[in-house]
Amino acid sequence: xxxxxxxxxxxxxxxxxxxxxxxxxxxxxxxxxxxxxxxxxxxxxxxxxxxxxxxxxxxxxxxxxxxxxxxxxxxxxxxxxxxxxxxxxxxxxxxxxxxxxxxxxxxxxxxxxxxxxxxxxxxxxxxxxxxxxxxxxxxxxxxxxxxxxxxxxxxxxxxxxxxxxxxxxxxxxxxxxxxxxxxxxxxxxxxxxxxxxxxxx
Amino acid sequence: xxxxxxxxxxxxxxxxxxxxxxxxxxxxxxxxxxxxxxxxxxxxxxxxxxxxxxxxxxxxxxxxxxxxxxxxxxxxxxxxxxxxxxxxxxxxxxxxxxxxxxxxxxxxxxxxxxxxxxxxxxxxxxxxxxxxxxxxxxxxxxxxxxxxxxxxxxxxxxxxxxxxxxxxxxxxxxxxxxxxxxxxx
Numbered sequence: 001x002x003x004x005x006x007x008x009x010x011x012x013x014x015x016x017x018x019x020x021x022x023x024x025x026x027x028x029x030x031x032x033x034x035x036x037x038x039x040x041x042x043x044x045x046x047x048x049x050x051x052x053x054x055x056x057x058x059x060x061x062x063x064x065x066x067x068x069x070x071x072x073x074x075x076x077x078x079x080x081x082x083x084x085x086x087x088x089x090x091x092x093x094x095x096x097x098x099x100x101x102x103x104x105x106x107x108x109x110x111x112x113x114x115x116x117x118x119x120x121x122x123x124x125x126x127x128x129x130x131x132x133x134x135x136x137x138x139x140x141x142x143x144x145x146x147x148x149x150x151x152x153x154x155x156x157x158x159x160x161x162x163x164x165x166x167x168x169x170x171x172x173x174x175x176x177x178x179x180x181x182x183x184x185x186x187x188x189x190x191x192x193x194x195x196x197x198x199x200x201x
Numbered sequence: 202x203x204x205x206x207x208x209x210x211x212x213x214x215x216x217x218x219x220x221x222x223x224x225x226x227x228x229x230x231x232x233x234x235x236x237x238x239x240x241x242x243x244x245x246x247x248x249x250x251x252x253x254x255x256x257x258x259x260x261x262x263x264x265x266x267x268x269x270x271x272x273x274x275x276x277x278x279x280x281x282x283x284x285x286x287x288x289x290x291x292x293x294x295x296x297x298x299x300x301x302x303x304x305x306x307x308x309x310x311x312x313x314x315x316x317x318x319x320x321x322x323x324x325x326x327x328x329x330x331x332x333x334x335x336x337x338x339x340x341x342x343x344x345x346x347x348x349x350x351x352x353x354x355x356x357x358x359x360x361x362x363x364x365x366x367x368x369x370x371x372x373x374x375x376x377x378x379x380x381x382x383x384x385x386x
Contacts, residue, residue, distance in 0.1 A: 057327035064300025065273035095270020118382040125381025132356035134339030136363025155329040162333025167340040173233040185326030
């Protein structure tokens with residue numbers, strides 16, 4: 001993976017890594033992908049947008065939560081297995097404590113029926129914002145596709161097809177990953193080979 | 202949403218071990234995230250073993266969707282509802298341990314061979330599919346423009362703001378929560 005090093009930086013310590021993933025996770029209401037892209041690519045500049053999508057691609061075909069796999073890979077890249085552990089811990093520890101407190105508070109609040117409406121309303125508002133955040137992030141992540149090996153319009157068309165199969169036709173994720181993903185990987189391999197860029201395995 | 206009440210803060214260690222076993226077994230099947238396993242979890246935890254009520258199961262998922270942090274934390278909430286703190290810790294370790302270990306080894310294997318043509322073809326090839334699948338995730342979470350027009354408009358406005366501006370995402374969340382709590386959505 002080429003790194004345009006003049007623009008990117010690295011975390012200085014495990015402590016910085018832990019704090020980064022904790023603050024990131026705590027801002028991620030209804031999912032962490034949007035905040036992760038903002039914090040890691042734009043604010044801290046640890047990854048280029050292309051690296052972000054590539055890591056996310058690997059994170060997604062592996063079992064486990066995508067964002068946890070992603071943070072593990074980033075931690076491992078900078079500090080080895082200790083970094084991987086610290087990144088996951090940062091992602092989980094504080095949000096889990098807050099969530100359990102929230103669950104306890106909401107359990108107590110069930111004694112006050114008049115609080116139920118506003119609580120349900122607030123959760124609905126957060127859910128709407130979370131959906132919008134993911135779509136806005138996708139629009140940003142489509143930018144690196146323009147320089148894709150298969151050509152900008154082809155790769156955008158493949159992204160649109162993946163969306164239709166999963167979002168509209170509701171195909172199972174595994175079929176889309178194996179079928180369309182497999183075909184796209186083979187196509188990309190053919191393009192790379194014809195360019196003669198890569199060393200052979 | 203029920204209180205933890207009868208379960209108690211520390212919970213029953215036997216139930217915690219059972220939860221650990223269930224989530225450990227499910228972990229390596231969670232391609233696309235733990236949320237894809239919800240039907241299987243419901244069968245194991247609610248129907249077959251009665252470790253928690255159906256209402257607790259549903260509210261664990263709803264709360265984790267709205268609360269900060271990765272969505273997989275709904276697993277910790279399920280543990281909390283059935284066996285208190287011990288249950289939350291056991292469930293979370295169970296669902297994370299196998300998948301995380303595998304992810305670490307696979308991503309190292311991939312990183313050390315990133316100049317191989319096949320590895321580069323995989324990483325670059327999966328990019329467009331990943332972007333499309335993420336769009337589908339956002340799409341499925343969108344409020345419906347027929348039933349919830351205001352919530353839908355809010356989501357569209359948020360998408361444009363996230364795409365085009367650098368507004369702090371946390372302000373958008375706070376705004377959405379306030380509008381919802383006031384009953385404007």
